[in-house]
Amino acid sequence: MVYTTTGLGEKLMSSLLLRNARLVLPDGVLAGWLLVEDGRITGVAATAGQPEPVVSPETAVHDVAGGHVVPGFVDMHVHGGGGAAFSAGDAEQALVAARFHLAHGTTTIMASTVSGTMSEIEHHIGELSGLVQDGILAGIHLEGPFISKARCGAHDPGLLRAPAREDVSRLLRAGDGTVRMVTIAPELDGGLDAVRLLAESEVIAAIGHTDATYAQTRAAIELGAPVGTHVFNAMRPVHHREPGPVTALLEQEQVLCEVVNDGLHVHPSVVSLMFAAAGAHRVALITDAMVAAGMGDGEYRLGALTVQVRDGEARLADGDSLAGSTLTMDSALRNAVRLAGVPLADAAVSASLTPARALGIADRVGSLETGKQADLVVLDEDLRVVSVMQRGAWVDGSSPE
Numbered sequence: 001m002v003y004t005t006t007g008l009g010e011k012l013m014s015s016l017l018l019r020n021a022r023l024v025l026p027d028g029v030l031a032g033w034l035l036v037e038d039g040r041i042t043g044v045a046a047t048a049g050q051p052e053p054v055v056s057p058e059t060a061v062h063d064v065a066g067g068h069v070v071p072g073f074v075d076m077h078v079h080g081g082g083g084a085a086f087s088a089g090d091a092e093q094a095l096v097a098a099r100f101h102l103a104h105g106t107t108t109i110m111a112s113t114v115s116g117t118m119s120e121i122e123h124h125i126g127e128l129s130g131l132v133q134d135g136i137l138a139g140i141h142l143e144g145p146f147i148s149k150a151r152c153g154a155h156d157p158g159l160l161r162a163p164a165r166e167d168v169s170r171l172l173r174a175g176d177g178t179v180r181m182v183t184i185a186p187e188l189d190g191g192l193d194a195v196r197l198l199a200e201s202e203v204i205a206a207i208g209h210t211d212a213t214y215a216q217t218r219a220a221i222e223l224g225a226p227v228g229t230h231v232f233n234a235m236r237p238v239h240h241r242e243p244g245p246v247t248a249l250l251e252q253e254q255v256l257c258e259v260v261n262d263g264l265h266v267h268p269s270v271v272s273l274m275f276a277a278a279g280a281h282r283v284a285l286i287t288d289a290m291v292a293a294g295m296g297d298g299e300y301r302l303g304a305l306t307v308q309v310r311d312g313e314a315r316l317a318d319g320d321s322l323a324g325s326t327l328t329m330d331s332a333l334r335n336a337v338r339l340a341g342v343p344l345a346d347a348a349v350s351a352s353l354t355p356a357r358a359l360g361i362a363d364r365v366g367s368l369e370t371g372k373q374a375d376l377v378v379l380d381e382d383l384r385v386v387s388v389m390q391r392g393a394w395v396d397g398s399s400p401e
Helices: 091-103 118-133 165-175 191-200 214-222 244-251 268-278 329-338 344-358
Strands: 015-025 028-037 040-046 060-063 068-071 073-078 106-113 139-143 179-184 204-207 256-260 283-286 298-302 305-310 313-316 376-379 385-390
Touching: 015 040, 015 344, 028 344, 068 344, 073 091, 073 139, 073 283, 073 329, 073 344, 091 106, 091 118, 091 385, 106 118, 106 385, 118 139, 118 165, 165 179, 165 191, 179 191, 191 204, 191 214, 204 214, 214 244, 244 268, 256 268, 256 344, 268 283, 268 329, 283 329, 283 344, 329 344
Parallel strands: 015 060, 015 068, 073 106, 106 139, 139 179, 179 204, 256 283
Antiparallel strands: 015 028, 028 040, 068 376, 298 305, 305 313, 376 385
């Protein structure tokens, strides 16, 4: 089945001017206007520095009444939402999850799977790869099975395995270029060789669900692992005599550090510390959302495991481990600003440009710049979503006027 790249939005507008906006740019927030033509941003300007352009009568003009305009969010780690899971082995469910997060401002999304048998993961890759090829998904992230049983979190330990070279290669072949990131515990047998293989294959090796030491983590980084999977969560904690993976990931300039910013996975003060240590250009806000995002409390499945959601917290029914989140990217942005004290411009970089750079697509998305796709979100004074535009099309009737 072929899904059109604009199938999640409405009709493409040929020309649109957003005026009276607070534009959230990488270096600050400026009052100004933004021009969209044929699905791309063709003009961005501060009102004080440049008058509004003269537009044709066919150009739609929307006054956003001082609302914030931020770049569309880029979620590089998400398992599902809206009652659907990316690891269900069903492309239609994947579309439901993508649509749910799109309504919350995620205009670029990479689907994360969970641990399963090799055959199950191959099947999931097969169902998702077509959506990557059609531009609905930015890629596939394999979180498991090459992770530590000691730090398995909400993964079935019986399904975990060391990253044998032939197994990693098998899954990459199944994706035929659509698998963009694989989480690896580098201390496992073959872990460093797997990092090397992924780097050679131009696939992101992400260090996570790991009991690695500081030295083992540094070795993986030096071999080309550029990402830390939900840093602090499901990894050996920091100790003053054994700093572990967290310190190694935060201190290396070439490493991007994911954070699940729901106020639960990582305390806001620690989120603030991450920004202070690494900067917005290296901290990526992610949701790690599972099927229950946007749904009520109750019982859900995450791969082979049962999850109980109470008051929005997703935990394994058998035990008390956090099992992903019910977070959306707009909430992650608000939490960064309201709870962790991160400036809005920096929070927007971490929600958009930083993950876009990690995925190698920052030339197309991630910031409000001339020539990029018209992916943007209009937020109100409380940083709540008013409307979403993807590739120049308003999503689900969400035009601000």
